[in-house]
Amino acid sequence: MKIIYSNYLPFNRFKAINLFGIVFARRQYFPLDKRTINHEYIHTRQMFELFIVGFYIWYILEWLYKLIIYKDRLMAYKKISFEKEAYINNINLDYLRERKLFSFIKYL
């Protein structure tokens, strides 16, 4: 997985963003910690399971749905199944070896 450090991406207060399997991280976080890298690896796996485009469509639709429910952008983000799976499991550096296909569905 390629990691590009930038002064501009990601926006807001996020540490890193995974775009099509390439991670953009704020330069101030160089080098990214293992937990964050694992988080982004989990997203890359999720992306490939949904042929990348499907991941982004699902991600946006789920965020919009959760935004209606929680009426808070950050809370909606944290409740997205992809994010829940990645945040809960990013501490386990063996997670991707043990993970079954489409595991994000358990976090819906």
Ligand SMILES: [Zn+2]
């Ligand atoms: Zn994430």
